[in-house]
Amino acid sequence: MEMGIVVGRVTATRKDENLVGTKLLITQSIGLDGTPLDSQPIITVDTVGAGIGERVIFVKGSMASRAVINKDSPVDAAIVGIIDNLECEKFKG
Amino acid sequence: MEMGIVVGRVTATRKDENLVGTKLLITQSIGLDGTPLDSQPIITVDTVGAGIGERVIFVKGSMASRAVINKDSPVDAAIVGIIDNLECEKFKG
Amino acid sequence: MEMGIVVGRVTATRKDENLVGTKLLITQSIGLDGTPLDSQPIITVDTVGAGIGERVIFVKGSMASRAVINKDSPVDAAIVGIIDNLECEKFKG
Amino acid sequence: MEMGIVVGRVTATRKDENLVGTKLLITQSIGLDGTPLDSQPIITVDTVGAGIGERVIFVKGSMASRAVINKDSPVDAAIVGIIDNLECEKFKG
Amino acid sequence: MEMGIVVGRVTATRKDENLVGTKLLITQSIGLDGTPLDSQPIITVDTVGAGIGERVIFVKGSMASRAVINKDSPVDAAIVGIIDNLECEKFKG
Numbered sequence: 001m002e003m004g005i006v007v008g009r010v011t012a013t014r015k016d017e018n019l020v021g022t023k024l025l026i027t028q029s030i031g032l033d034g035t036p037l038d039s040q041p042i043i044t045v046d047t048v049g050a051g052i053g054e055r056v057i058f059v060k061g062s063m064a065s066r067a068v069i070n071k072d073s074p075v076d077a078a079i080v081g082i083i084d085n086l087e088c089e090k091f092k093g
Numbered sequence: 094m095e096m097g098i099v100v101g102r103v104t105a106t107r108k109d110e111n112l113v114g115t116k117l118l119i120t121q122s123i124g125l126d127g128t129p130l131d132s133q134p135i136i137t138v139d140t141v142g143a144g145i146g147e148r149v150i151f152v153k154g155s156m157a158s159r160a161v162i163n164k165d166s167p168v169d170a171a172i173v174g175i176i177d178n179l180e181c182e183k184f185k186g
Numbered sequence: 187m188e189m190g191i192v193v194g195r196v197t198a199t200r201k202d203e204n205l206v207g208t209k210l211l212i213t214q215s216i217g218l219d220g221t222p223l224d225s226q227p228i229i230t231v232d233t234v235g236a237g238i239g240e241r242v243i244f245v246k247g248s249m250a251s252r253a254v255i256n257k258d259s260p261v262d263a264a265i266v267g268i269i270d271n272l273e274c275e276k277f278k279g
Numbered sequence: 280m281e282m283g284i285v286v287g288r289v290t291a292t293r294k295d296e297n298l299v300g301t302k303l304l305i306t307q308s309i310g311l312d313g314t315p316l317d318s319q320p321i322i323t324v325d326t327v328g329a330g331i332g333e334r335v336i337f338v339k340g341s342m343a344s345r346a347v348i349n350k351d352s353p354v355d356a357a358i359v360g361i362i363d364n365l366e367c368e369k370f371k372g
Numbered sequence: 373m374e375m376g377i378v379v380g381r382v383t384a385t386r387k388d389e390n391l392v393g394t395k396l397l398i399t400q401s402i403g404l405d406g407t408p409l410d411s412q413p414i415i416t417v418d419t420v421g422a423g424i425g426e427r428v429i430f431v432k433g434s435m436a437s438r439a440v441i442n443k444d445s446p447v448d449a450a451i452v453g454i455i456d457n458l459e460c461e462k463f464k465g
Contacts, residue, residue, distance in 0.1 A: 001322035008181025015174030043094040059353045062155045062341045067353040074152045074160040081294030088287025101274025108267030136187035167245045167253040194460025201453030229373035260431045260439040280415035338446045346446040360387030367380025
């Protein structure tokens with residue numbers, strides 16, 4: 001999984017019928033210090049009630065579909081947790 | 094999923110029989126402001142009636158095949174929505 | 187899927203028994219103008235009779251195995267089409 | 280699989296119910312000499328009792344879920360071993 | 373699949389029980405001329421009796437598990453062939 005911050009929301013009227021009713025949030029990966037990285041933001045399906053500005057855990061690939069109720073959804077990224085706390089140490093080998 | 098813009102179309106007479114009848118669109122990833130990124134464009138199967146110049150949501154990997162009618166298609170990327178609106182905020186940690 | 191050009195061929199006598207009889211072609215990703223990119227070339231299983239120098243469509247990941255006859259083959263990339271024509275437009279947001 | 284070093288831990292009260300009880304460790308990829316790389320750290324599910332500072336083997340993608348007891352967990356990265364020893368040679372073609 | 377060179381070996385006493393008995397080799401991707409690339413080395417399960425210094429074909433992702441005897445192994449990369457010969461041409465579009 002990755003750490004990310006929810007930065008936006010996307011709406012689509014015309015879409016796959018198995019995506020109807022899903023909340024599509026734009027998530028940006030963050031580093032160990034919580035700051036957004038330069039990587040490309042992705043669209044994640046929210047499954048835990050996340051909001052813009054929240055730091056989240058998201059899953060990518062086919063496993064993301066496990067978090068979604070509709071088991072036919074074509075989903076490759078899903079938010080599966082809201083980060084409470086992130087503690088880390090720096091190592092230099 | 095990713096945000097992209099449809100930039101072209103590819104045709105192939107000689108192809109896997111399970112791809113016959115699929116519309117293959119070339120899609121370029123876009124950033125939060127809607128502008129195309131430098132990343133490599135990919136070939137996506139259109140499942141929602143997208144056209145060149147439209148901003149779309151596309152799925153990658155094995156989950157893309159869920160959006161395609163022929164369940165034997167060797168498909169690893171599919172357009173699953175047309176973006177109506179994209180709202181986002183900038184965060185700096 | 188990605189657009190690529192077949193640039194070579196690899197042979198292996200000692201290999202997984204489910205790869206026996208497969209034609210392994212080295213494919214380099216290409217950009218919208220058809221020129222090879224700097225990305226790492228990969229080994230693709232040919233399923234459409236592609237030859238060196240041809241521009242092709244290839245699938246990556248587990249979906250590649252759908253294009254292969256032997257359903258037990260450990261295959262993560264396959265050529266599934268020969269590109270006839272590629273038309274695209276340039277967008278700048 | 281990849282080689283990594285466990286650099287932190289993340290906690291999330293609000294999360295997918297199939298993640299309840301999993302230990303989520305932040306892992307940074309390491310190079311052949313054991314030093315952390317610049318790549319983005321990821322969240323891995325610990326399945327072998329790893330601790331901060333330990334060098335580990337981790338699996339990514341859908342196969343990571345094989346290492347987890349709850350077979351419905353939306354998991355795309357898991358620590359599956361603690362590295363005892365890593366021996367390597369340098370090659371220049 | 374990718375072309376690589378086996379550069380090392382990793383041992384782990386504490387590991388997932390479905391990895392017991394597997395030979396874990398460190399593999400570095402190589403380019404068309406056979407020289408190692410700068411990309412991150414990965415841990416691959418050997419299924420063909422490869423040794424250090426040999427040039428190999430390896431599979432990544434869930435398909436790698438097809439090459440492994442234990443079908444419950446959490447494996448995302450496997451060596452599936454020893455390269456005998458690699459012939460390629462240079463193209464410039």
